[in-house]
């Protein structure tokens with residue numbers, strides 16, 4: 001284990017050249033909003049331990065697909081399987097039980113909480129901490145031990161993201177880039193196996209963007225799986241080994257960056273002929 005290793009994912013790292021397992025399988029996914037078919041029979045797979053980019057022009061259905069996978073929207077058709085489990089129509093709060101988590105913008109009500117408090121919260125919700133546990137004397141030792149472990153994890157994650165110095169800062173006072181780091185740190189508190197990142201670099205300055213990318217690569221080497229929606233095409237092509245292109249609700253192409261950038265349909269539909 002490296003000093004910065006914060007998860008228990010290292011066991012799942014695939015030796016080079018070995019066929020990876022499928023982590024996420026989306027099959028014939030459909031989501032309609034009234035007369036609009038936002039996701040139109042989209043099918044794709046994400047390999048375990050991979051860094052996969054999901055790209056496509058505005059309105060292609062990327063966010064809706066994310067929402068369907070993580071239970072924010074209930075799909076109208078198709079299925080979603082995660083590590084072989086059928087999670088179609090899952091509730092958002094159930095995702096963490098499966099080890100699947102997506103980053104969320106820091107909600108307004110969290111802005112008044114410190115970075116530390118923001119990190120404590122998801123793990124507490126996750127462990128299902130209940131009031132009775134803290135008032136029953138026989139449970140107190142457990143609670144204290146749990147709190148201690150939780151704080152240890154919080155500080156490990158703060159160190160990993162190099163944001164210990166802002167631990168006591170209110171989330172609302174952070175810069176855009178620091179917020180993105182906090183969003184990812186919060187997701188990691190849930191101890192996921194796969195992270196879905198929706199535009200993780202939006203509004204992030206180049207220095208922090210590099211830092212964030214380094215962290216993602218480091219986590220990926222530990223065995224975490226990433227599916228990233230991002231508008232910055234170059235960034236996806238340089239950092240993801242696999243790219244899925246959505247267009248008008250469906251998957252137009254899938255493959256490594258080289259294949260995608262030379263795919264005629266992609267060039268026509270998405271890149272406007274300018275690769």
Ligand SMILES: Nc1ncnc2c1ncn2[C@@H]1O[C@H](COP(=O)(O)OP(=O)(O)OP(=O)(O)O)[C@@H](O)[C@H]1O
Nearest residue numbers: 033036037038056057058059060061062063064065
């Ligand atoms: N809640 C909703 N109600 C009605 N239509 C919606 C809703 N959410 C998305 N849509 C529509 O579904 C289509 C797909 O939208 P979606 O946000 O998934 O695309 P996207 O690829 O993420 O786009 P962008 O890159 O611009 O964020 C669009 O036509 C959008 O207007």
